[in-house]
Amino acid sequence: MIDISIIIPSYNNLSTIGNCLDSIFSQQTKYKYEVILVDSSDKEDYSVLAPKFPELKMIKLNQRTYPGTARNIGVKAAKGKLIAFTDSDCIVFPDWINSTVDEHKKRDEILIGGAVANGTPHNLVGIAEYVLEFSDFIPQKNVRSMRVVASCNLSISKKLFLQAGGFEDFITNEDVLFSSVLNEKGVNICFVPNIKIYHVNRCNLWKFLKNQENLGYGSYKIRKIKKQPGSFLTKSRLLIPLIIPIRILTTFRKISRGKANCLLQFFVSFPIILAGIIFYSKGFFKGFTK
Structure with missing residues (x-):
């Protein structure tokens, strides 16, 4: 039985997805997991990933698809009771899967968001993007309830995700709307800083x-x-x-x-x-x- 399904939406991100997958498939974990990549790229051929990551499950879409919709498609194919999302420009910490599943075992019916560390600390543009987009999720902060968590490091039971209706088809901010729906349903949204990823920010x-x-x-x-x-x-x-x-x-x-x-x-x-x-x-x- 699959303990957790990891969903990654991607669009023309072949330059970063390899490092993302490396960080996931190198996890030392006691839990069984699957990785589902939902690709809507129109300029890059992701089939080159297959030899290096034979366990990767890839869903190829025929047209550009926004991240929220791509995640929904991935969830439908997922076999795990627990769903975790990250993005193709992220690198997860070595204990990411263990930390995510362990936290959900402590709490029922909850949306958990993890911390986001700066993956480009030596580039001024990358620093600026990190500060503007992820200052709510810096790893030093404490466990607490939040109104919104970042979709690049988010986990939820498949049952609760489907009950909430999934993500809306928006180019950005779909995690804000998804969090709002769960807030209205009375679902606790919790920030857990020991569930950590690096975000590789834009440097151009x-x-x-x-x-x-x-x-x-x-x-x-x-x-x-x-x-x-x-x-x-x-x-x-x-x-x-x-x-x-x-x-x-x-x-x-x-x-x-x-x-x-x-x-x-x-x-x-x-x-x-x-x-x-x-x-x-x-x-x-x-x-x-x-």
Whole structure:
């Protein structure tokens, strides 16, 4: 019997997926697991992975598929009672499977999110992306209930996942909407920092800025559907300039809870962080026009 099914959505990420799979298949674990890769790439041939990872189960999709929908497809094929999600640009810690299953044995009917460590600590663009996207999930923080956890390090029972309806078909922020649905159902969402992964962040400035623009657009769409912190910003375009000071202050507050080096990273990469927030605001503005 499979104890846990690991689902990985991927789109044209052949450069990083190998390291991700290496970190999973090299786990020293007492639990039986399967790895399901849901690939919708249109420029890369993932069949080259088969010789190195013969146990990998691959689902090939014929068109570009957003991560949430790809995860849903993976869950349908999963044999484990417990589902864990990570992304193709992540590297899981050696005890990731053991820690994930052990935590679920302690708690029933729960969504667990793990910590996200910086996989690009020596690149300023990578640091900026990490600070903006993952400051809520730095490994130094304590076990606690949360409103939202990151889909790159998330686990839940298959039964509860299906009851919640799975992820929505959004380009970004699908984990925010999924967490909101579970919150409304009274499901406890717990952050457990000893379940850790590295996130390999974008190190190309333009790719980072375009991703922040996409995140801003997704943020607008989510806040129109579900009441979230900052939903008032969707009421008028005139409020969009407030995004810049709000995000600077909230990011600083979150990152300052970590170790001193986290705060140092914030200041060192601040010009790039500011540029990212400006592009995020640009994406949020696009939400009004589409």
